Amino acid sequence: MKLVYFAWVRTRIGHAEEDVALPDGVATVADLLNWLAGRGGGYAEALARRDLVRVAVNQEFAGPDTAIGDGDEVALFPPVTGGGAMEGSA
């Protein structure tokens, strides 16, 4: 499986992408995040606030129950912040 990371998920983990072999029992997005967090270090740090991490499977937004497999591209990133200065006051 190809994993890609963006923004502070990328800087905390320390690299932009990697190929991983999924261990048995990792069948959903939630399983994957738990397994990655269990690697410790930057992975644990990036995944400490699970509610702030968004996931895309094959470039489609995905939820915790989305099924994943070895041929998939899974992206982990923070909530998106594109566009121009149209925000209300913070």
Add this chain to the structure above:
Amino acid sequence: MIRVQREDFDIGAEIRALTEGRTEIGGVASFVGLVRDFVDDGGAEGSTAIRGMTLEHYPGMTEKMLSRIEQEANRRWPLDASLIIHRYGALAPGDNIVLVVCAAAHREDALQACSFLIDWLKTKAPFWKSEDTGDGGRWVKAKDSDDALAARWEDR
């Protein structure tokens, strides 16, 4: 039409190219997002000056999401033409970030579709801003107010 690019864009040229020879168009609405030189910190702390920002995106998914958002606008309003240009890379205060243009026979369709597009792309297109405040970059947090602006279009 959507474009994701590092280069700047010429707003006048883009609108002319979109409307040229299209005499069925009665109104053009546009939104241009710029890099501000400050960020609101809220409360008594006031604001922090920023020297610039870097926009990162997810190549492939960005184009896919922008195309889908544009298709949705065209499904909801009778547009004659539409355009989204979003930049990435290093940008300075005053630089253009994003351009949204909608053209329609009637102004209300163009204005509403333009407002919809900018609200939706802010919460659905995979871009992330890192602001340079002078002591290194800091990642911009997503705002609840942006989610609220996008959500008002959900049940349509």
